[in-house]
């Protein structure tokens with residue numbers, strides 16, 4: 001693992017903000033090419049990430065390509081899920097992709113920590129990016145570590161991999177965030193019985209339940225289910241409606257709610273509204289708006305993290321501008337995200 005302390009100003013070839021899959025992938029590719037890379041992560045690692053932890057086929061190929069085989073410790077007890085089942089309304093379930101290959105099933109805290117350690121970068125957790133300045137040679141980042149301010153990292157490039165509620169994006173383009181919509185999401189970990197096959201992930205698209213969608217899966221001994229509310233709304237109302245539907249149509253018997261978690265999500269991906277960065281600052285993964293239909297984001301996190309690294313490597317060899325190189329590289333991924341939301345719109349008849 002990386003160093004324990006930093007001086008008041010440190011310098012690296014590349015500073016990665018955020019220790020999720022997108023940041024870890026960018027760091028891994030760059031470290032392997034001989035670059036000095038620091039990852040700053042505001043939370044203590046391993047950190048919790050609200051997620052169903054499903055790695056679908058494209059994401060599996062990408063994690064294998066960049067990191068190799070997953071170690072046992074990242075998996076849930078139900079290591080493999082057979083597929084996704086969708087409930088449009090009532091109690092009928094359809095399998096929209098019956099031929100899709102099985103999906104891997106992980107705990108994100110363990111998975112993301114493994115990816116981050118594998119990157120080989122210097123890792124600074126409990127270290128938050130709080131300010132940004134573009135300089136002639138790249139970027140100067142102000143960071144807060146364990147409550148201490150006045151620390152800086154200088155780098156030739158910055159990769160903003162700081163998730164959906166990206167500080168880097170807000171700093172670079174404050175007006176952009178004013179124009180995007182979003183949701184609050186809640187997920188509950190419960191001890192419960194429900195008449196659903198634990199080998200599947202379930203998505204409930206009925207708009208009266210949740211403005212995004214509602215979801216359910218099984219993780220170790222937990223039944224995990226969640227729903228969203230419009231920004232400013234109350235997720236508890238959506239969760240009550242969803243709980244009632246599960247009780248009425250799928251025999252839910254709740255024994256105990258062990259934990260409730262929440263997070264903000266944005267509509268950038270579903271609107272095809274991406275923000276890729278500026279100058280030598282590139283945004284990747286959820287920070288840039290890459291989230292596919294039904295909330296799948298890992299495949300894009302790997303692809304865009306690697307894309308940012310490739311663009312940096314290419315820019316150093318050529319006279320081409322790194323932002324243009326990156327935008328070109330991730331264009332197909334943007335098309336893929338848009339197509340995935342078109343499919344969900346067609347399936348549900350809803351205008352996401």
Ligand SMILES: Cc1cc2nc3c(=O)[nH]c(=O)nc-3n(C[C@H](O)[C@H](O)[C@H](O)COP(=O)(O)OP(=O)(O)OC[C@H]3O[C@@H](n4cnc5c(N)ncnc54)[C@H](O)[C@@H]3O)c2cc1C
Pocket residue numbers: 017018019020021022023040041042043047049050051052053054055056059127128129130161162163164166167168185187226263265284285286287290291295296297298299301
């Ligand atoms: C409820 C839910 C379920 C989901 N389920 C799935 C699923 O099953 N499969 C799937 O493929 N996708 C799923 N997704 C989407 C997936 O979680 C994201 O697409 C993915 O995590 C994006 O990875 P990332 O590396 O871009 O960002 P993240 O994984 O969000 O990582 C960003 C990191 O940046 C850190 N950070 C933030 N701000 C700062 C700062 N200022 N300074 C330093 N660090 C900072 C954060 O603490 C975080 O660790 C789900 C999302 C949600 C909300």
